[in-house]
Amino acid sequence: MAYSVKEIFPTLQGEGIQSGRKAVFLRFSGCNLWSGREQDRDSAVCVFCDTDFVDGDRYDDAHSLALAVERCWSGTGQKWVVVTGGEPALQLDSDLIAHLHDLGFLVAIETNGTKSLPAGIDWVCVSPKADAALAVTQGDELKLVFPQTLAPPERFQALAFHHFLLQPMDGPELTRNTTLAADYCLAHPQWRLSLQMHKMAGLP
Numbered sequence: 001m002a003y004s005v006k007e008i009f010p011t012l013q014g015e016g017i018q019s020g021r022k023a024v025f026l027r028f029s030g031c032n033l034w035s036g037r038e039q040d041r042d043s044a045v046c047v048f049c050d051t052d053f054v055d056g057d058r059y060d061d062a063h064s065l066a067l068a069v070e071r072c073w074s075g076t077g078q079k080w081v082v083v084t085g086g087e088p089a090l091q092l093d094s095d096l097i098a099h100l101h102d103l104g105f106l107v108a109i110e111t112n113g114t115k116s117l118p119a120g121i122d123w124v125c126v127s128p129k130a131d132a133a134l135a136v137t138q139g140d141e142l143k144l145v146f147p148q149t150l151a152p153p154e155r156f157q158a159l160a161f162h163h164f165l166l167q168p169m170d171g172p173e174l175t176r177n178t179t180l181a182a183d184y185c186l187a188h189p190q191w192r193l194s195l196q197m198h199k200m201a202g203l204p
């Protein structure tokens with residue numbers, strides 16, 4: 001299978017329970033909740049995306065893509081790749097997971113949860129968007145951008161995730177949203193606050 005990839009880069013993970021961890025990010029092109037083009041934003045299911053996932057490079061097979069990921073890892077430590085997008089579940093398959101495992105990587109995914117996942121992923125993070133129905137209702141962490149009128153935390157609190165995180169929505173209301181998210185976590189300790197550390201640290 002061929003893959004469409006926006007970018008691959010080394011960094012520290014910036015969000016969620018694994019925040020601060022050395023990682024390679026594999027960002028796939030394309031998403032099922034927005035085209036990525038500004039003229040379509042108002043009619044999209046997900047309207048607050050701040051990621052460029054349009055176009056990118058083509059990899060003809062899982063082997064060449066896994067090798068490209070490995071070239072971004074330097075030094076020692078457990079190899080950790082975060083598969084993101086766009087919506088990575090549109091392209092991640094068992095073949096690529098197997099090749100990444102063969103190279104010694106643990107495979108984490110950041111998904112909007114609307115597409116079922118292949119087996120073998122080592123860390124599943126679901127970030128629900130608006131009223132998009134979830135196909136993935138269990139995993140390691142549920143990380144909710146907050147506030148979203150159509151996605152209140154109460155809708156997800158009974159799902160089978162190990163960790164529940166609220167992440168203030170970025171943009172002109174970030175300060176207000178951070179206060180709202182912090183207040184919610186104080187009142188509902190099932191939830192933890194997740195800040196976008198990579199932005200504070202100037203990382204990609």
Ligand code: SF4
Nearest residue numbers: 031034046049086112
């Ligand atoms: S689901 Fe994720 S990648 Fe897709 S438009 Fe929303 S924030 Fe962007």
